[in-house]
Amino acid sequence: MRLKGRVIVEGSVEGEVLFTDYPITFYGGVDMKTGRIIQTDHPLRGEIISGKILVFPYGVGSTVGSYVIYGLKKYGKAPKAMILREIDTVVATGAVLAGIPTVDKIDIEKLRNAKRVKIKDGVVEVLE
Numbered sequence: 001m002r003l004k005g006r007v008i009v010e011g012s013v014e015g016e017v018l019f020t021d022y023p024i025t026f027y028g029g030v031d032m033k034t035g036r037i038i039q040t041d042h043p044l045r046g047e048i049i050s051g052k053i054l055v056f057p058y059g060v061g062s063t064v065g066s067y068v069i070y071g072l073k074k075y076g077k078a079p080k081a082m083i084l085r086e087i088d089t090v091v092a093t094g095a096v097l098a099g100i101p102t103v104d105k106i107d108i109e110k111l112r113n114a115k116r117v118k119i120k121d122g123v124v125e126v127l128e
Contacts, residue, residue, distance in 0.1 A: 011101025035077030069094025
């Protein structure tokens, strides 16, 4: 399956999917030094986003979240890429600052059971 989205940050990557249909709060919800989701009410609480292709609907929360995304990159704990249904300014700014390949306008429900995907030129291809 191939899904065409909108490129926010260019990049060609392949990797393991970490999926959630729950929004992510980066400021206070993700530990930038470990890459662990720490938001207490999040279904992925305790999961590590580092090196994964993070699939989520949109981000919520403070503009400081952009700097958390940048901090994740600085500490080597950033996701390999991000795929969203609808990007928000906080996640977009963080993705640009950190240079994390990011695509939005994707029907993320179609990726619920995906294990690995490849992203190139705004196209998300399910590999398994």
